Amino acid sequence: MNNRNSKNKVFQRIKQTLKMHPVIIVLLALLIIFGSIYPDRFFSPINIKSILRQFVTLMLFALGPTFVVLTGSLDLSYVGVWMLGGVLVWMVKPILGIFAIIMIPVVGVTTGFLVGVIQTKAKIPSFILTLSLLMTYTGLAALLAEGYPRAVEGYEFITAPIIRYVPSTFLWTIPIIAAAIFFMKYTRICVYLNAIGSNEEGARLAGINVDKYKILAFMLSGGFTGVGAIILFQHLGGSAQMELKLNTLVWPLVAIVLGGTPLTGGSGGPQRTLLGAITFTIFYRGLYLSALHPTMVTLLVGVLLIVAIIISARGLKGVTVT
């Protein structure tokens, strides 16, 4: 009797979790599909290592913007922070030595603060603002680096192998994700960010300084992107990059939306982005192993984004906000 009761409870819990994170079902389905199509290749150490490597890139880029998406805005400046930060590291390395890497988070937080202030005071859509900023940063980075990717040495310890088959950057990523999830769940700041995304008028009536917390959201985004980009800097080759790739810009958005944080804000958070990033990476690696043409893969990723956006928007339909 007792046994059945506790079994029931476990079942209830699983049901609840699946309801909160329906993407888990997609994740399991993908694992089963790819696992049965090519069991050997998919679960080979090399592929798993590739999955982890790609996951790191995706996750660290997607983590910061998640906080902004929560409030119902959008922050696209993350790639710009990584690029401009990298160039600044290259520039100040001779002066600051190993501590030059601190430039990336500094750029991140400053950018966040600037975007937040401009967005709240001038009341411009954050999407277009951060997109323009991204362009500006790309240009600025190229200008400062005189147009060439600049290799910076001295940070190889970040990628130095610790455990076999597991990229070290993945290990470094874990505490960052944990910090973000803890921050999301246990601090009032994130409750307030959620409130703004859910019902801005209500947040105002509940005595929340909406403008201040919107600025904070962008600073958090910049901060997490900045810290993540320290790892990414070495992870993606240890040099200041010049070229803006569409994939690096769009994939993190796919991960956020796929994870279940709607672009309208009000629910979700880093824990969902984590799931989204894993799911997307599996999806991508699975397609990669199939001999599909890369352009076909790009097309499918685009379709996936559209589907994810539609589902995340429909998921809110049960709520009638009058």
Added chain:
Amino acid sequence: MNDKLLEVKEVYKTFDEVVHALKGVSIEARKNEIVGVVGENGAGKSTLMKILVGVYSPDKGELYHKGKLVPFPGNPKEAAKRGISIVYQENGVIPWLKVYQFLFLGHEDKYIQFMTLQKDSMKQQACEILQELHVECDVDAFMHELPLSNQKMIEIARAILGVRLEREDSDTTPIIILDEPTAPLTDDECKELFRDLLKMKKNASFIFISHIIPEVMEYTDRVHVLRDGNLVAQYDLSKEKMTEEDLFRAIVGRKSSEYISRSGDSEALGEDTILSAKNLTKRGHFYDISFDLIRGSCIGFFGPAGSGKSRIIRTIAGLTNYDEGELTAKEQMLKPDELPHVRLSRGIGYFSGETGKELFLNWSLSKNISIINMEKILGKITRVIQFSAERKMAEKIVQKLEIKVPSVGTDCYSLSGGNKQKVSVGKWLERNPDILLLDDPTIGIDVGAREDIYQVLLEMKRNGISMILVSDEPKEYYILCNKIMFVMDGRIQKVLGPEEFRKVMST
């Protein structure tokens, strides 16, 4: 001569088999007049008008057009054939169109020759019609460049034009329904609108929906009063003499038996003034508002919609600023442009009864309660959220207010209206502010839930929370308030005690 242009007889309309929106209403519109239809929110004004323009079809009733029995229109186009058209309260204007483009929007097919739009003839026509209707404006201007009153006039002109282009025969007079046209306008703009409207009476008849009493009194020829789906009164303002208060009483009028008894004056009133206002003014909304709120008491601002009462309370909450005067709480100046979060930190909370305004509907009940009580659930040293404390707090409130939910983790959107309201009020119960501003605290909920909300509010009052009330429900003032200020046209006219207020309202 029979000058009855349009007559509606004994119209019934029921929604979902339970909501009786109209219970046999009859109104009429005569030639060249402005007839007012007034009533509170939910009195059935909008439903009636939507029936006239063919958005809804009635359950029962008759429609006479120029004395002939005709079927109710099935859609707005059919209504236009008989000359009936409507100008909605808001969102009717497309700001980036030019005046003549906007006037002919939807009727362009009549101005197409050789597959191109004949702009010149459109402009000429537009000029002619605007001149005929005495609207002065440049047809080449963009809509958004014009003052709001002018925009409204062009909307009305467009409605008349629409009727002219659609009507069956050329002597059908346009009957234009104006749904609270003055809501977005300032006083001066209203005056201009009415000046133009009076000139237009030659060309059309108007059904003027409003709940702003002074303008109805001044500009309409006759007025129909609706209440709870019934036609309760009909006045010919050109013949009968009546005051604004008479009309107001006709609109809200309630039998004295509806007043539940007041729970005596056992509440302990303090001595000290907790909030005081001196000559508080927001131009265009209210002027020279002065009052002293004593700790543990409740002041009500009572008056018709548009009197400025809700503006006053929103100003105190920090949702809008004030121009002149002084507002002090606990001997501290409250600056004109402080935001709600600053006011809350000074102990002033704002509770609105409008569902969905305060609540985060996709959140659980417990989170909705803890959002303004964060301090209480954060760990002492770690400053992180203690979920057990959050749950306990919510369970306490649920038990106390008898909110019917499976668990405190239930999402708020699945709750009934009354229970939602209880959650809203419950979070303030936990917060315990010095002053609670009540903006229509029981709007849209049923009688039983209302009584519960009153009980909670009265208990909070007994515990020394001061309140300011604004409501559409006269009996709320009687139950909650120690002092009722009668507001009309943005000024305090009279100050009444609860018993006096009851006498005034029940005569």
